[in-house]
Amino acid sequence: MGPANPTKCDLLIFARWILPVSDGFPVLENHALAVSDGVISGIMPAEEARHITADESLWLDEQVLMPGLINAHGHGAMSLFRGLADDYPLHEWLNEHIWPAEGQWVNEEFVRDGSALAIAEMLRGGTTCFSDMYFFPEICADVVRRAGIRAQLAFPIFDFPCAWGSGPDDYFRKGLALRDTYKHNDLISIGFGPHAPYTVGDTALSKTAVFAEELDCTIQIHLHETAQEIADAVKQTGLRPIERLAKLGLLGPRTQCVHLANMSDNDIAVLAEHGSHAVHCPESNLKLASGFSPVEKMRQAGINVALGTDGAASNNDLDMFGELRTAALLGKAVSGDATAIPDYYALEMATINGARALGIDHLTGSLEVGKQADLISIDLSDLAQQPVYRPTSQLVYSNISHRVCHSWIKGRRMLDNGQLTTLDSQEIADKARHWRSKISGEK
Ligand SMILES: CSC[C@H]1O[C@@H](n2cnc3c(O)ncnc32)[C@H](O)[C@@H]1O
Numbered sequence: 001m002g003p004a005n006p007t008k009c010d011l012l013i014f015a016r017w018i019l020p021v022s023d024g025f026p027v028l029e030n031h032a033l034a035v036s037d038g039v040i041s042g043i044m045p046a047e048e049a050r051h052i053t054a055d056e057s058l059w060l061d062e063q064v065l066m067p068g069l070i071n072a073h074g075h076g077a078m079s080l081f082r083g084l085a086d087d088y089p090l091h092e093w094l095n096e097h098i099w100p101a102e103g104q105w106v107n108e109e110f111v112r113d114g115s116a117l118a119i120a121e122m123l124r125g126g127t128t129c130f131s132d133m134y135f136f137p138e139i140c141a142d143v144v145r146r147a148g149i150r151a152q153l154a155f156p157i158f159d160f161p162c163a164w165g166s167g168p169d170d171y172f173r174k175g176l177a178l179r180d181t182y183k184h185n186d187l188i189s190i191g192f193g194p195h196a197p198y199t200v201g202d203t204a205l206s207k208t209a210v211f212a213e214e215l216d217c218t219i220q221i222h223l224h225e226t227a228q229e230i231a232d233a234v235k236q237t238g239l240r241p242i243e244r245l246a247k248l249g250l251l252g253p254r255t256q257c258v259h260l261a262n263m264s265d266n267d268i269a270v271l272a273e274h275g276s277h278a279v280h281c282p283e284s285n286l287k288l289a290s291g292f293s294p295v296e297k298m299r300q301a302g303i304n305v306a307l308g309t310d311g312a313a314s315n316n317d318l319d320m321f322g323e324l325r326t327a328a329l330l331g332k333a334v335s336g337d338a339t340a341i342p343d344y345y346a347l348e349m350a351t352i353n354g355a356r357a358l359g360i361d362h363l364t365g366s367l368e369v370g371k372q373a374d375l376i377s378i379d380l381s382d383l384a385q386q387p388v389y390r391p392t393s394q395l396v397y398s399n400i401s402h403r404v405c406h407s408w409i410k411g412r413r414m415l416d417n418g419q420l421t422t423l424d425s426q427e428i429a430d431k432a433r434h435w436r437s438k439i440s441g442e443k
Pocket residue numbers: 075090094098099102133134135155156157193194195196222225284310311314
């Protein structure tokens with residue numbers, strides 16, 4: 001027997017469909033969800049909910065209520081570089097375009113304005129939690145805190161100086177201080193963000209593994225993104241990057257491996273053996289022609305696969321519904337199997353699997369009594385969504401992100417009929433235009 005229904009609550013939402021994204025992937029019709037003190041306090045048939053006294057009640061007649069989406073990998077502030085350098089392969093894109101631009105433009109103000117732009121776009125598309133890996137993570141944390149969104153911030157680690165600091169010792173010092181600042185905040189977590197095996201040496205990687213274990217922190221790293229990354233590593237070290245990370249103790253259940261677009265069967269076995277998480281970024285992998293991640297094979301091997309957009313400079317949007325649609329379609333093409341990545345699994349990748357990867361599945365990722373109320377509602381009443389046989393089909397295979405209506409994070413309303421409640425869209429867009437003028441050299 002489940003927990004008893006509450007007699008009172010702060011918020012009671014009646015919906016035509018509720019997708020809890022819990023075991024067995026039930027689709028509940030004409031149910032209600034109660035929220036008390038930011039936590040889900042009941043999910044019950046609408047009839048039973050009529051006896052509950054609520055401070056606020058909401059009827060979502062042709063809407064789906066589901067967990068907020070989790071964008072498990074991105075570089076928020078890079079939204080200010082959206083469209084700056086298109087149609088290049090990864091290493092040319094980074095070395096000849098993005099890193100020079102970052103060297104010239106990235107500072108605290110850039111990260112503040114770019115992170116706000118990213119967060120506004122993500123909230124409007126139904127994302128309630130995201131992971132960020134970028135310079136000045138303390139500035140991003142401040143924007144996150146003001147916006148009220150949930151986030152994991154993986155502070156950057158390179159072997160060389162960058163806009164944020166002078167080298168690994170400086171990054172560890174600043175990153176660990178940031179972790180200390182937010183250690184009691186249940187919306188913000190700080191993790192380690194060693195950029196990639198080709199930019200971080202053995203010493204800093206081993207140190208990351210030791211600190212992360214000691215402090216019970218997550219690690220996020222770009223890994224096996226291109227064939228060139230692997231060929232160069234084998235030439236230099238005799239090991240594939242995954243083997244090198246395993247040897248250095250960096251692979252484990254706290255580690256999130258981003259991209260994995262070039263994986264042998266043995267790489268998959270190593271990742272599964274260590275219980276590390278995969279973060280699939282299909283649109284970035286397609287745009288940079290990095291490779292095709294074997295998502296269905298990884299799933300069959302028992303690897304938890306989450307989903308991310310990567311930065312808007314290689315995507316070029318932060319639309320998680322679009323991303324999960326691409327993941328579902330591409331997964332079928334890559335495996336040559338139309339049954340691969342079924343709709344429910346695409347939705348799991350974008351919700352509960354993201355929460356597992358970020359180590360916050362006790363707080364969010366599914367609608368369960370006792371979890372924090374991170375919710376979104378999507379309107380399926382438009383003619384482009386008719387008829388609705390199974391709402392999961394519309395959510396995954398129709399172009400739905402602009403139909404996100406409402407969202408709540410820890411019970412706080414973030415989106416009200418498509419309008420942001422904590423951020424000023426006009427001001428954010430004006431600042432983005434201002435950066436465009438500066439970066440493109442307009443007077
Ligand atoms: C550690 S700060 C983030 C750093 O990563 C760069 N970046 C953005 N996208 C990718 C990608 O797909 N692979 C590797 N590195 C990427 C970004 O420009 C920052 O310099």
